[in-house]
Amino acid sequence: MNEHQTLDLRSPWVISIHELVRRPGELKEFHREIPAPANVGIEMIGVPEGSPVDVDLRLESVSEGVLATGVVSAELVGECSRCLGEVREERDFDLQELYYYPGRDAEEDALFVVDEYIDLDPPMRDAIVLELPFTPLCREDCLGLCPICGFNLNDDPEHNHGEQIDPRWEGLELFKAD
Numbered sequence: 017m018n019e020h021q022t023l024d025l026r027s028p029w030v031i032s033i034h035e036l037v038r039r040p041g042e043l044k045e046f047h048r049e050i051p052a053p054a055n056v057g058i059e060m061i062g063v064p065e066g067s068p069v070d071v072d073l074r075l076e077s078v079s080e081g082v083l084a085t086g087v088v089s090a091e092l093v094g095e096c097s098r099c100l101g102e103v104r105e106e107r108d109f110d111l112q113e114l115y116y117y118p119g120r121d122a123e124e125d126a127l128f129v130v131d132e133y134i135d136l137d138p139p140m141r142d143a144i145v146l147e148l149p150f151t152p153l154c155r156e157d158c159l160g161l162c163p164i165c166g167f168n169l170n171d172d173p174e175h176n177h178g179e180q181i182d183p184r185w186e187g188l189e190l191f192k193a194d
């Protein structure tokens with residue numbers, strides 16, 4: 017990213033901050049439900065494309081640019097790492113990003129105000145993806161699958177296969193039963 021970046025104005029994540037530009041001290045509450053773009057997530061869990069992300073931000077004009085602070089909320093959908101069942105969880109994620117005015121000294125990966133617009137997509141993505149669990153669970157005490165037959169142990173914690181008989185002794189057992 018650099019200060020000559022262009023924004024895709026068709027993206028619902030690109031918003032106008034017209035009334036804040038170069039007016040330090042001005043504040044604007046921003047609250048909107050925006051559909052999730054593609055690929056917000058990791059392999060096991062993420063926010064399905066098109067599902068609503070609730071964006072609740074305070075946009076503040078500061079001397080270097082515009083500061084966005086707030087919370088994005090989304091429903092995560094994924095796969096339990098123990099039982100492979102579905103994981104669904106509504107979560108809040110903290111977001112904070114300073115959008116610099118062009119020409120300001122900013123870090124390599126800084127975001128900029130572009131023609132009175134800012135793009136909320138990158139900080140939303142970071143806020144969510146960095147917080148995702150690497151081993152999602154359908155519930156804290158998920159029992160997982162039976163190692164012998166793959167049965168979901170959450171459906172019946174009593175599930176078992178009786179005493180395991182070493183196949184080498186199976187003939188002997190039959191013999192005894194006679």
Ligand SMILES: [Zn+2]
Nearest residue numbers: 096099154158
């Ligand atoms: Zn599970």
Ligand SMILES: [Zn+2]
Nearest residue numbers: 162164165167
């Ligand atoms: Zn089993």
